[in-house]
Amino acid sequence: MMRMKMVGIAVSAVIAGTAWAAATRDEPITPIRPPVQVNLGMVELGKKLYFDPRLSKSGFISCNSCHNLSMGGTDNIPTSIGDKWQQGPINAPTVLNSSLNVAQFWDGRAADLKAQAGGPIANPGEMAFTHTLALDVLESIPAYVREFKQVFGKDKIDIDQVTLAIAEFEKTLVTPNSRFDQWLLGKDDALTPAELEGYNLFKNSGCVACHNGEAVGGNSFQKMGLVEPYKASSPAEGRSAVTGKDADRFNFKVPTLRNVEMTYPYFHDGAANTLTEAVDTMGRLQLGKKFTKDENARIVAFLKTLTGEQPKFTLPILPPSSDATPRPKPFN
Amino acid sequence: MMRMKMVGIAVSAVIAGTAWAAATRDEPITPIRPPVQVNLGMVELGKKLYFDPRLSKSGFISCNSCHNLSMGGTDNIPTSIGDKWQQGPINAPTVLNSSLNVAQFWDGRAADLKAQAGGPIANPGEMAFTHTLALDVLESIPAYVREFKQVFGKDKIDIDQVTLAIAEFEKTLVTPNSRFDQWLLGKDDALTPAELEGYNLFKNSGCVACHNGEAVGGNSFQKMGLVEPYKASSPAEGRSAVTGKDADRFNFKVPTLRNVEMTYPYFHDGAANTLTEAVDTMGRLQLGKKFTKDENARIVAFLKTLTGEQPKFTLPILPPSSDATPRPKPFN
Structure with a gap:
């Protein structure tokens, strides 16, 4: 009876989402949680x-x-x-x-x-x-x-x-259970030594100042080109277009690095084709740091461990238009 | 032993696809069969x-x-x-x-x-x-x-x-088990009386001369505008572009009517927006027949029973490009 009661409490706690974080390593990046309270x-x-x-x-x-x-x-x-x-x-x-x-x-x-x-x-x-x-x-x-x-x-x-x-x-489009999250949740061999070194470089070089939390980004606005200016191929001005404040010029939402291996090309203008290029540019422009080729490769190896389980669902079948449905106008 | 042997024979025959047709009504339209010998x-x-x-x-x-x-x-x-x-x-x-x-x-x-x-x-x-x-x-x-x-x-x-x-x-993209196929396979109440009347009109008016078989079409080339000429909004010349024969001008593959409720707009130039319009045009141009409003509605009701089970599969996740992958050129 006692045991059943404890199980009952544990289940409630998990459902409420409170007992969850306790199971993870204490890192600035936290595991993706499956969505709760979905209709x-x-x-x-x-x-x-x-x-x-x-x-x-x-x-x-x-x-x-x-x-x-x-x-x-x-x-x-x-x-x-x-x-x-x-x-x-x-x-x-x-x-x-x-x-x-x-x-x-x-x-x-x-x-x-x-x-x-x-x-x-x-x-x-x-x-x-x-x-x-x-x-x-x-x-x-x-x-x-x-x-x-x-x-x-x-x-x-x-x-x-x-x-x-x-x-x-x-x-519902969250991507839990990446290898990095498995490591966060206690599976020590989920990362190779090179990937773990890459994470430590990522953390200790300062990348994690902006790329942190559950989404490894997405939770703040930061200036693109903090140490050195960024020559964008896009006219977008960033956050200042919303706030009207000149100080927000070229501030952009920090992109999530979850599934970053799949979300190329990178930056708000899509100018960086590869992770190698993106890591190099970010190091120089945001941190004033030139990563060696080997450091860059390790950080890229870590970033690729952030690919999680992709949303899995049946392709939806759309209800057909009726005779009364206004027809699309593709060419006028 | 005797019974088991018979079952064995029946199963082999089904797998070979020969015993299959025996289960159906004797109609010019035959049920869609699931694909065999798929890799x-x-x-x-x-x-x-x-x-x-x-x-x-x-x-x-x-x-x-x-x-x-x-x-x-x-x-x-x-x-x-x-x-x-x-x-x-x-x-x-x-x-x-x-x-x-x-x-x-x-x-x-x-x-x-x-x-x-x-x-x-x-x-x-x-x-x-x-x-x-x-x-x-x-x-x-x-x-x-x-x-x-x-x-x-x-x-x-x-x-x-x-x-x-x-x-x-x-x-694998076949659509078995439409209500019409259920009827063909013996489920008497799969069609309403109006739908069945629509089918009989479809059959007895001559539509079935071209729209027959498993796909209710797709198995022959026919002239678009047989009795009356068709004023197409497309420059396509049809079969003559392949054979070089003038006699094949404006011959097109007869389209399948399976799932026709979903495949609007109709004809090779997509000029007919609704089934009502398509049935009317086909009656006049191919059969020299003006369907009454009520006949047209019944044929349309029958056509909508040809919607089968849509292919059901998980949206595929594509493997990401590598650093060496040539990048797409959308704007040049």
Whole structure:
């Protein structure tokens, strides 16, 4: 009886998320936790919306086009392709673990995933639609109408429901159980000696000052080019575009380094093709430090241990349009 | 003993695919059969390639972009979007059940799925790459090199392996167990009376002359505009472009009607937005017959019973590029 009671307490503690951290090593990076308090109906609906190109004017671009879940939640090109092949101004950040970010977009102009989700739909350079037109499409598709009603219990679909559902799906896109997290959680042989040396270099050189926490980044804004200026190939000004403060010029959200092996190219302008190049540039520009070839290789080896389990789910099947559904306009 | 022996025989016969048809109603449409003799290693590799935009110059377009498996294996726009947003000349046919087609493309210029798969990669208006450059990309990705070696047992990746693997995956994209097939296989109440009347109209009006067999089409070339000429919005000339024979002008492969509710818009130029419109046009132009509103509605109701089980699989995770991988060129 006593034992059963203790098990009961342990389970409650785990569910509440309090007993969890105790199991880890005391490091500035903490393991990714699976999502809690997820609304599964909303997740399934949001997954469909995430993959649905009918939320774009052309009927060709979905959230997954630029935040491709087959490719680390990015598009792996320097800047994204928008409606009519417009070139985007900035590198698409990964959607993986984005629920852990302090804010969304490189400049943090959206407070959370819900606020972010509405942006690209209505951005003339991205999906080039409007919220009203997107809602007209959804309202014309009987299976969507039923599913929204089932999930939200309302008679009409509104943009808040759309962005809430997409955000709820995105909350599930975390990548636990990387080899680095296995090591954090006590599996001593999860890292090779070179990878562990790479981590110690990463920690002791100061990288960890910005790249820390559960997402190994994503939790602060920092100046790109702290010690030496960065010559960006993108016109983006960073955080100052949001705050209006000159002091925030060229401050960007520190990107997560989770799954960084999959999220190339790097930096807000996508100018660095390889991790070797990115580590070298960051060392020089942010830390005033020139890593040797061997140090660089060890840090890169460590970074590759941050690749976690990728979200695993069945490709959603989208409900077909009805006769009343407004047709996409890809070429006008 | 006798009974066991009989069961043994029955099982062998089913595996060989011979005892199968006996279980069905005697109709000009036959049920979709699940694929046999599938090479699963090749399927898994082909699935990755099917979803991999690195087979395109831009790094943005994959097979799934225009033959989207979330949307009936099509893009649901009249003509497809290619590299740099070029407008394609013809409607993307569904990849679903395409293994049942007599040949591939609307004009049948590819004999089979393997021959088809190489086309879009190298078509300047579609993925705009070359086979050589696509192979350079694949050869630079260690996880692909290993997987090709595992599946094909050769030291070098060639285009035949790439197209074979994609074709093998496409062989799995069949959609059995539609309500119509359930009816064919003996479930009397699988169709409503109106749907059954629609089928009888479809059969007795002559639609079934071209739309028959397992795919309800796909097994012959026929003239578009047999009784009355069709005013196409596409410049495509059809089968004559392949045979050089003037008699084949405007002959196109009869499209499958499987999952037709999902594969809008219709015809080789994608000019018909709804099934109602497509049925009306086909009746007039191919059969010289004007269906009443009620007849049209019943035929449409029947057509919607041809939606089968959509392919169900986990979204593939693509192996990341290496430092040596040539980078996509989306904007030059």
